[in-house]
Amino acid sequence: MNPPLPLSRRHQSVAFRLGTAMMLILVLVVLGTIIAANRYGQAAADETFDRLLRGAALQIAERISVTDGIADVDLPVSAFELLSLARTDRVFYRILGPQGETLTGYADLPLPGDGHGGDTIYRARYKGTDIRAVYLTRQLAERSISGAVSVIVAQTTGERTALANSITTQAVLIIAIAGIVLLFVAMIVVRIALRPLARIERAILSRDVNDLSPINVPAPEEVAVLVAAINRFMHRLDRRIEAMQNFVADATHQIRTPITALRAQAQLALDETDPAKLERLHRRLYARSVGLGRLADQLLSHALISHRADSAALQEIDLRRVALEAERQTRAAADEAISVELPHDDVMVRGDLVSLREAVKNLLNNAVKHGAHPVSLVVQSTHANRAAILVRDKGPGIPQALAAHIGERFTSDGIEPESAGLGLSIVSAVAASHGARLVLHHLENGGFEIGLEFEVMTS
Structure with a gap:
């Protein structure tokens, strides 16, 4: 039985990461919803109660008249009945004459700040509590009196705050429930989407x-x-x-x-x-x-x-360097004369120097032991951006029966004193790993050549 994974490793699961990310997104959405719902609730509550305030102020303004050259105010009961819908809030009012004098109401009820243009709605503090007030003006154009009469009707903000909080709470509750449901559904979808990983796990664990x-x-x-x-x-x-x-x-x-x-x-x-x-x-x-x-x-x-x-990573290699190093090491071990023919220009290919050198050394050893002198090592460019490194000798070459099995290990008798049967297998493996082609030809003027052909790197 496999031991349980440490907690730190379990937390690296895709499901855990997706769940954590979705939870963070949900929290951010809920926080944004709370802020937006609070603003919306406050605005909705203000709009509702401001309409009541404005309606009451308009009713009062309509009942202002001039009697014996004096502005007279007949406060309508219906205006205050309208505001009584907010049962726990207190109502304040103030009417100012054309000269700014208080005709009736609370003389210390604060006016709107400077810069207001005509009718306005504003917030203020009065008698230690927050109020919301509407300020209206009405023009009097009588012979005995003319000018603007101002009406201020204010109300405490307890009911409208409660309404705003109720709207916010309901909106947040709906979003939170929807978010939890969405998160639950999303986790189910994630589990279903990750089932292929479980199938792969079972396929691997069930194997020999x-x-x-x-x-x-x-x-x-x-x-x-x-x-x-x-x-x-x-x-x-x-x-x-x-x-x-x-x-x-x-x-x-x-x-x-x-x-x-x-x-x-x-x-x-x-x-x-x-x-x-x-x-x-x-x-x-x-x-x-x-x-x-x-x-x-x-x-x-x-x-x-x-x-x-x-x-080994393949690097840019000059085939001339490969030829020189392979010839030097072969000559040092076999003490045989090997001629080398190299072009003047670089012959750059992608390869591993050690592997290529071993392959060429095996070709040279085969030519020295099984071919006929003279043995030569040639680097040349061929057609269509191709280059080759070839070993030539005057011997009969590889027998037809053996040529059909180049690349197989021990194609010759592995217990013969002078042959291990691995040389061509090594060369074939190097050719395969370098994307090269193993070429062999019987020469027209007698002799045999074998080597590797590469694609030349172009700048």
Whole structure:
């Protein structure tokens, strides 16, 4: 049974992140709704009660008359009945004559501030409480008196504040319920949308530990990208494991036979007293040791190439440098003369210097051991932005039967003293990892050439 994931790792799940993001969005929406609903509720309440105030002020203004040259106010009961709809609020009024004198009402009721133009609605503090007041003017044009008479009707704000709070509360409650429902539905949708990930998890966990075949699970486009990435990784891992298994199998199978032969011949040499036979045994021991050394070298080289094919980054490389380094190392090991033909200009390709050098060294070793002198190494540009590095000799070349199996390991007898059978397999692997082509030709004037053809980099 798998141990439970730590809390910090569980919090990295897609569902948790989506849920957290949606919760934050919901909180922001609710906060914005509270602010907007509060403003809307306040505006709606003000509009409602301001209409009552204005209606009361208009009724009072209509009952202002002139009697004996004096402005007279007959306060209508209906005006105050209109304002009594707000049961808990107090009402104040003040009527001012043309000269600014208070005709009736609360003489200390505050006036609107400076800058008001005619009729207006304003807020103020009166008797220790907030009030909302309407200010109206009416023109008197009598012979005995003329001018503007002002009417102020004010009301405390308790009822309108309560109405605004009620509107805000109801709006926020509706939005909060809708948000919770939306969040719940969204989490269900997220769970449904993430089901392909669960199917992929089950498909992987149900597999055998050695099964690295591609995952074939139906998935939406976004998840299919993840599946493709996993399949590419599994393919690379499968290649690594296969290369390691091949190396172990090759080393086990191929080294055991020559070591057994060496041991047997060494035992014969210990018991042999005839100098002529002893010399022949010594020569066989030497040939076997050379073949064993070459086998070990090629096994290690093949393992190196397999590793670098997946890990080494391809860089800009001049094929002339590859040719010079491969020729120098081959000549130092085999002490054979190899001619090199290089162009004057750079021949740039994308590749791994170590892998290319090993491939060319194997081609040179094959030509030296199995071909005929002279052996030459040629770098040349071919048609259509292609370049090649070729090894030529005067020998008959690769037999037709062997040419059909180039790239397979141990195509020749792996226990022969002078051949390990891995050289062309190494060259083929390098060609595949570089997108190059392995070319071989029988020359018209006699001889054979084999090498790698690349696409030339253009500036």
